[in-house]
C-alpha cells in the first residue's frame with residue numbers, strides 16, 4: 001500500500017525558534033519545531049517520563065523538557081542531557097503548498 005500522510009499544520013504556524021504541539025488522529029501527539037527556518041517533527045512526549053515537550057523550551061535544535069530539564073536534539077531525536085537517555089522518535093514530513101504533512105510508512 002502507498003504511504004499515508006497526515007495533515008499537521010500550516011508551515012507559517014510555527015515561527016523560527018518556535019514549537020507547536022499537534023494531535024493527529026490515531027497517533028501520539030507530535031511536536032513540530034522550527035530550527036532556523038527548517039521544520040522538524042518529533043514525538044511530543046518526553047521519553048523519560050510523562051511530559052509534553054511543547055511546554056518546554058527550544059534553543060537552536062535542542063528542546064528542554066519542562067519536567068526534569070533533560071534535552072533532545074529535534075533534528076536527530078538523540079537524547080542530549082540527563083535524565084533523558086532514550087531518543088525521541090523523529091518523523092519525516094513533507095510541505096506542500098505551505099501545508100505540513102507527516103509521512104507514515106505503511
Ligand code: FES
Pocket residue numbers: 046047048049050051065066067068069070071082083084
Ligand atoms: Fe522529561 Fe523527565 S519527563 S526529563
